[in-house]
Amino acid sequence: MSTFYFFSCGIALLSFVAFIFPSWRSLYIASSIPSILFLVVILPFVSESPRWFLIRGKADKALKIMKNIAKTNGKLLPDGVSLALDEDAGENQNNELAEGQGKEVEAISGSLIDVVRSRLTRVRLFLSVAINFLCSVVYYGLSLNVVNLGTNLYLNVFLNAVAEMPAFLLTAVLLDRFGRKPLAIGTLWFSGFFCVVGSLVGGYGKWKVVRMVCGILGIFGMAGTYNLLFIYTVELFPTVVRNAALGCAAQAAQMGAILTPFVVVLGGGLPFAVFGICGVMGGLLAFCLPETLNRPLYDTMGGMEEGENAFRDDA
Structure with a gap:
């Protein structure tokens, strides 16, 4: 979860880079350099x-x-x-399964079809996809909506990035204390509340600052949600299908990011209203997900079904 600090630092740094390189071509080249460094310096050691x-x-x-x-x-x-x-x-x-003596065992495969076939994982997949989609609409929407606030664009992007960092810290500290589900609901509704407030205030004079603060608090809550969703989604599915399920959730998030410009161009208080509704709906859907705190991470579909059945029997 600590990797998200670097994500926010990159956004904050981007505001300075964009200020220095206002042309999109030069900005594109400058922002591509970290990717090249990652391929050469980091990836070989992963x-x-x-x-x-x-x-x-x-x-x-x-x-x-x-x-x-x-x-x-x-x-x-x-x-x-x-x-x-x-x-x-x-x-x-x-x-003598996996004794670490060079002995190969039968591989166990899984796919998205297996996720859909099982009622247990099918419901979890639908909820994860929907929540990730709604979360992405709000997160990227608030980032893009700075153009409608009438404030300094570079400063607003920087403040949004800085606001994410304490959200990541609080999420990491509280995740194992209160659980994934309550924290997801709380952060989604926190963001949704301030987005609704932002849609109700005016966009002129001193109200521009109020709306900007609502946007910062909204992205504060949604950044916390975005952070814990990666952990939460991983824990909802067994290893054999985890990549497929996480890939679907990530794809849904990208679809939400693609749609956000169409919301932002509405202008006025409408984008904040849409973001507020998405945050509230995401929190309601999170109510239907199970808690994964202190629960085992399963490897196979069969192991997960057996474990969940045993848990329900004990409950």
């Missing part, structure tokens, strides 16, 4: 996910990464440690 290797039947590679992680943390994995998928853990001693 490791694959051990869970991804495990569900692909490459237990030896998964265990190798785990040993590297332990070594980096000053720990040591003892010899004989084995890795197993959650639904196969009980059979681990019988079939």
